Amino acid sequence: MPVSIYKTSCAGFNVRVVYWGGKQMSRDSESRAGLLSEKLKLIFSELKPKDLKALYSYSKVRTLKSGELLLKEGEEGKDYYVILKGELKVFRDVNNKPKEIAVLSSGDWVGEIAFTRNVARTASVMATVPSWVMAISEVTINALGEAAQIFFLRKLNALANSRIQKLVSSEKDLITRNSQLLEHIYLENTQxxxxxxxxxxxxxxxxxVPRLPSFAGTLINRMAQRNTSLREVGDLIRQDPSSVAVVLKTVNSANYGLRQKISDVNHALALIGFSSIYQLIVAEGLKRVxxxxxxxxxxxxxxxxxxxxxxxxxxxxxxxxxxxxxxxxxxxxxxxxxxxxxxxxxxxxxxxxxxxxxxxxxxxxxxxxxxxxxxxxxxxxxxxxxxxxxxxxxxxxxxxxxxxxxxxxxxxxxxxxxxxxxxxxxxxxxxxxxxxxxxxxxxxxxxxxxxxxxxxxxxxxxxxxxxxxxxx
Incomplete structure (x- = not known):
C-alpha cells in the first residue's frame, strides 16, 4: 500500500501527517502536537513564538511508563528535561537504599546539574505515573534567539545552584544523623x-566448650611470639606425633587432590608450604572441638x-x-x-x-x-x-x-x-x-x-x- 506524508499546521507548529493506503493514521499525533504546543506556551510563556517553534522543532519528546527510569545516578548525560505531563520522583542511592529528594510535576525541569556543570548525573529520576518529558540539548539552545538563550542559561544555572545547595545540605544532615546513630551503636556494643x-x-x-587440642593450641601460641622463627615452628610440628598425624591425614585426603601419597611431613611441608601446613593443623584442631x-x-x-x-x-x-x-x-x-x-x-x-x-x-x-x-x-x-x-x-x-x-x-x-x-x-x-x-x-x-x-x-x-x- 502507498504511504503518503504531508505537512500541515497545528496551533502554529509544523506537523507531519501520515496516510497509509489512503487512510489518515495520525489523528493521535495531531492531537498530541496540539496538546504539546499548549503545554509549551504555558511553560515557556516568556519565549517569543519563533523561539517556541525552534524549541519544538529541535527537541525530542519522550514518553515514560510508570516506574520507568529517565536518569540514573552516576551515568553521563548532556540533555536536561522539561516535564510536560505526569510526575517524576528524584532519588539518590544512600547505603544501597533509595533516598527520595523531590517529586516533580508538569512545568518542572530536571537534569540541569549535569547539563550546566558537565558532570555525571547526581541523582536518579523515575516516572511515578505515565509521563511526557521534553529533552533539550545544547543544539536546541543554540537554535534559539539570543534573548531566549540568555533566559534558558540563567534559569538553568539558578536551578542548578539551588539544587546543589539542597544536595549539600541534605548530605550534611545525613552525615550528622549517621554520626549520631553510629555513636549510639558503638555505645550499645561496648555495653x-x-x-x-x-x-x-x-x-x-x-x-x-572443650579446649583446643594441645597440638593446635601450642602451635598458635608459638606463632604469636614475634621472635619465633619458622624453622622452630617447623621443628615443633615434626616433633609432635599428633601434628604429624594431622598433616599426613589431611594432605592425603581428597580435599587436597594430590596425585601421590605423602608419607613424610618434610615432604608435605615442601609440597604445600609451611603456611598451609600451619592452617590445616589449626583447622583440624577446631574441627575436633x-x-x-x-x-x-x-x-x-x-x-x-x-x-x-x-x-x-x-x-x-x-x-x-x-x-x-x-x-x-x-x-x-x-x-x-x-x-x-x-x-x-x-x-x-x-x-x-x-x-x-x-x-x-x-x-x-x-x-x-x-x-x-x-x-x-x-x-x-x-x-x-x-x-x-x-x-x-x-x-x-x-x-x-x-x-x-x-x-x-x-x-x-x-x-x-x-x-x-x-x-x-x-x-x-x-x-x-x-x-x-x-x-x-x-x-x-x-x-x-x-x-x-x-x-x-x-x-x-x-x-x-x-x-x-x-x-x-
Whole structure:
C-alpha cells in the first residue's frame, strides 16, 4: 500500500501527517502536537513564538511508563528535561537504599546539574505515573534567539545552584544523623561486652566448650611470639606425633587432590608450604572441638578461605604478621559455631539465640582458651568496619581488623556473591591503612592478591583452589 506524508499546521507548529493506503493514521499525533504546543506556551510563556517553534522543532519528546527510569545516578548525560505531563520522583542511592529528594510535576525541569556543570548525573529520576518529558540539548539552545538563550542559561544555572545547595545540605544532615546513630551503636556494643562478661549464662556456655587440642593450641601460641622463627615452628610440628598425624591425614585426603601419597611431613611441608601446613593443623584442631554437620562444615570451609585470603593480604601489604592474619581467619567465626551448638540444644530459643553477638562470644571463648590477646581483640572488633571508621578500633589491632574485613570483601568478590562490596561506607579509610586508598576491591584483588594466590594454589584445599584458578 502507498504511504503518503504531508505537512500541515497545528496551533502554529509544523506537523507531519501520515496516510497509509489512503487512510489518515495520525489523528493521535495531531492531537498530541496540539496538546504539546499548549503545554509549551504555558511553560515557556516568556519565549517569543519563533523561539517556541525552534524549541519544538529541535527537541525530542519522550514518553515514560510508570516506574520507568529517565536518569540514573552516576551515568553521563548532556540533555536536561522539561516535564510536560505526569510526575517524576528524584532519588539518590544512600547505603544501597533509595533516598527520595523531590517529586516533580508538569512545568518542572530536571537534569540541569549535569547539563550546566558537565558532570555525571547526581541523582536518579523515575516516572511515578505515565509521563511526557521534553529533552533539550545544547543544539536546541543554540537554535534559539539570543534573548531566549540568555533566559534558558540563567534559569538553568539558578536551578542548578539551588539544587546543589539542597544536595549539600541534605548530605550534611545525613552525615550528622549517621554520626549520631553510629555513636549510639558503638555505645550499645561496648555495653554488650560488659553484659556478656557479667552474664553467668554466657560464661557457662563458654566453659562447656572443650579446649583446643594441645597440638593446635601450642602451635598458635608459638606463632604469636614475634621472635619465633619458622624453622622452630617447623621443628615443633615434626616433633609432635599428633601434628604429624594431622598433616599426613589431611594432605592425603581428597580435599587436597594430590596425585601421590605423602608419607613424610618434610615432604608435605615442601609440597604445600609451611603456611598451609600451619592452617590445616589449626583447622583440624577446631574441627575436633566443634560438632560435625553441614552447617559447621560450611563455617569451617569459609574460615579456611578467609584464612588464606588474610594471609595473602598480609603478604601484599607487609603491614601485618601473616601468621596472625592466617590464625584470625581460622578463629573469627567461632562465635557462629557456638550459636549453632546452642540452637541444636535449645530449638525453642532460636530467635533469642540469633540476637547473640557472635564476635563477642568468640572473643570470650578465645580468652577462656588462653589465646594471645592480639587474636582476642581482633576477633572482638571484627564487625566494626561495617559501622565505624578505623579510629574506633584500638590501634594495636587496627591493621589486623582491617585485614580481616578486606579478606571478607575480597572473598565475596572472588565468589561473585556481592555486587556492592565497593560501596561500604568506610572502605576507603581501611584501604588507606595499607596505602591502597586509591584502589577499589577489584583492583586490590587483581593487582595485588591474585598473583600470590595463583602461585600458592597447590597448597589450598580443592574448593578454594578451584575458586582461585577459575578466576585466573
Amino acid at each position: 554488650k561486652e560488659v553484659e556478656y562478661r557479667k552474664s553467668s549464662m554466657v560464661r557457662g556456655i563458654i566453659r562447656k 566443634m560438632p560435625s554437620g553441614q552447617n559447621f562444615s560450611r563455617i569451617q570451609s569459609h574460615s579456611v578461605a578467609i584464612s588464606h585470603m588474610a594471609f595473602t593480604i598480609s603478604l601484599a601489604s607487609r603491614a601485618v604478621n601473616p601468621a596472625e592474619s592466617s590464625t584470625m581467619g581460622l578463629l573469627h567465626d567461632l562465635g557462629r559455631s557456638l550459636i549453632l551448638i546452642l540452637k541444636k540444644q535449645n530449638p525453642s530459643l532460636v530467635v533469642l539465640l540469633d540476637s547473640l553477638d557472635h564476635a563477642q562470644l568468640a572473643a570470650l571463648l578465645l580468652e577462656e582458651w588462653g589465646m594471645p590477646d592480639v587474636l582476642i581483640q581482633t576477633v572482638k572488633f571484627q564487625s566494626h568496619p561495617e559501622f565505624f571508621s578505623p579510629d574506633h578500633i584500638p590501634v594495636e589491632v587496627r591493621n589486623n581488623v582491617a585485614v580481616l574485613y578486606l579478606s571478607h570483601l575480597c572473598l565475596k568478590f572472588l565468589e561473585k556473591s556481592s555486587e556492592s562490596v565497593t560501596k561500604s561506607m568506610f572502605l576507603p579509610e581501611y584501604m588507606a591503612l595499607f596505602d591502597w586508598g586509591h584502589l577499589n576491591i577489584e583492583d586490590l584483588f587483581q593487582k595485588h592478591l591474585l598473583p600470590i594466590l595463583v602461585k600458592s594454589a597447590n597448597g589450598y584445599p580443592q574448593s578454594f583452589k578451584k575458586l582461585v584458578l577459575a578466576y585466573n
